[in-house]
Amino acid sequence: MKPSSRTTGIVCVVALLLAGWALQGTGAAWAAEGGHEGGLINLDKSLIVQVVNFLILLLILQRLLYKPLLAKLQERTAAIQKALEEAQAARAEAARQQEENAARLRAAQAEAAAIRAQALKEAAEEQKRLVAAARAESQRLIDTARAQMEADVRRARDDLRRETVELAFITAIQLLPPKQRAVLILRDVLGWSAKEAAEALGDSVAAVTSSLQRARMSLERTRAQVSTPGAQERALVKRFMTAWEAVDVDGLVALLTDDALMTMPPERMRIAGASAIGDFFGSVPNDGRLDEIRLVPTSANLQPALAAYSQGDDGKHRPYGLMVLQIESDLIAGIVGFPDPWLFEQCGLPPELT
Numbered sequence: 001m002k003p004s005s006r007t008t009g010i011v012c013v014v015a016l017l018l019a020g021w022a023l024q025g026t027g028a029a030w031a032a033e034g035g036h037e038g039g040l041i042n043l044d045k046s047l048i049v050q051v052v053n054f055l056i057l058l059l060i061l062q063r064l065l066y067k068p069l070l071a072k073l074q075e076r077t078a079a080i081q082k083a084l085e086e087a088q089a090a091r092a093e094a095a096r097q098q099e100e101n102a103a104r105l106r107a108a109q110a111e112a113a114a115i116r117a118q119a120l121k122e123a124a125e126e127q128k129r130l131v132a133a134a135r136a137e138s139q140r141l142i143d144t145a146r147a148q149m150e151a152d153v154r155r156a157r158d159d160l161r162r163e164t165v166e167l168a169f170i171t172a173i174q175l176l177p178p179k180q181r182a183v184l185i186l187r188d189v190l191g192w193s194a195k196e197a198a199e200a201l202g203d204s205v206a207a208v209t210s211s212l213q214r215a216r217m218s219l220e221r222t223r224a225q226v227s228t229p230g231a232q233e234r235a236l237v238k239r240f241m242t243a244w245e246a247v248d249v250d251g252l253v254a255l256l257t258d259d260a261l262m263t264m265p266p267e268r269m270r271i272a273g274a275s276a277i278g279d280f281f282g283s284v285p286n287d288g289r290l291d292e293i294r295l296v297p298t299s300a301n302l303q304p305a306l307a308a309y310s311q312g313d314d315g316k317h318r319p320y321g322l323m324v325l326q327i328e329s330d331l332i333a334g335i336v337g338f339p340d341p342w343l344f345e346q347c348g349l350p351p352e353l354t
Contacts, residue, residue: 180215187212233327237297237304240325240332244281247290253278257333264337277335285320286310293320294353300324300343307344309353317353319344 176184179201186197187208198208236255243251256274263270271277282288285308294317296307305324309317319341326334344351 176215176218180211180218183208183211184215188216232330233304233325234297236327236330236332237306237325241295241297241306244290244293244295247288249278249282252281255332257328257331260331260333260335262335262337264339293317296349296353298322298347298349300347303327305347307347307349315354319349319351322347 182201183197186192186200187194192200194205194208194212198205201208240252240255242248243255253274256277258274259272260274260277261270261272262277262280271280281290286292292311294309294311296309298305298307300322303324303326305322307322308320310320311317321337321339322343324336324338325332326336
């Protein structure tokens with residue numbers, strides 16, 4: 001193995017020291033042999049040799065120990081400095097990366113905030129649009145429903161008014177005296193003048209005018225008696241139908257006032273009194289078999305009415321007659337019968353029941 005330079009240097013130093021000690025011993029021997037003068041000379045030489053050896057030793061030590069240590073120290077210092085510079089550079093790079101990341105994060109946050117604000121704005125606008133559309137649609141539906149309801153109400157009122165006028169007119173005409181009936185039809189229905197009506201009837205204009213006035217007054221009195229059916233009246237009609245279906249004549253009589261009146265225009269028939277009307281129901285309609293006559297509640301002349309359907313041989317029930325009820329104090333005070341199937345169609349009733 002090749003010795004290191006440091007080992008070689010130590011060996012050289014030891015050899016020089018040994019050589020210096022040897023020279024020192026030789027000088028001392030020379031001084032002992034040569035006398036005082038020669039000894040001083042030799043002593044001076046020995047001192048010089050020792051100084052030279054010391055200097056040489058210092059030089060050798062400096063060369064062998066100090067310079068390598070200094071070089072290593074400088075090398076390590078340079079390495080540390082380089083490491084510090086690299087650490088500072090890495091720190092600076094990390095700081096730069098951190099700043100860039102922070103900048104990107106701030107940009108991303110700003111973009112996210114902008115997107116969120118835009119989304120909220122669009123959502124608010126969409127909500128406003130939907131609310132406005134819903135309100136508009138609701139208002140349109142409400143307006144449509146209101147218009148439809150108003151139209152239905154007007155139609156119902158017109159139908160009711162037409163039905164009331166027609167049936168009241170028919171009722172009143174059938175109850176009027178013949179002359180007033182003829183004058184009323186000629187003047188108010190056909191639109192004839194008083195002179196034309198007088199010539200057709202062979203009477204004077206004054207007499208025709210007077211008959212027309214009395215006929216109109218009778219119509220007004222008939223219309224004034226008309227009222228709208230209420231809950232109590234409907235309940236009374238229901239009880240009447242129940243007694244009718246059970247062929248309970250006594251029950252029917254109990255629902256009539258004592259002085260109840262039953263008429264059937266244009267016939268002159270007049271049945272006065274609850275008992276007499278009960279006898280009529282128990283013997284005349286289908287020979288008293290009331291259970292073969294089905295009643296359907298309706299209204300006519302703004303009053304409760306009952307449409308009667310009689311059972312035929314084929315099992316079907318067909319129009320038999322219409323009874324308009326006049327109610328007073330929760331009892332039936334009058335019954336006006338119309339044995340005319342044509343009125344069923346006018347009142348919107350079915351032509352038959354199965």
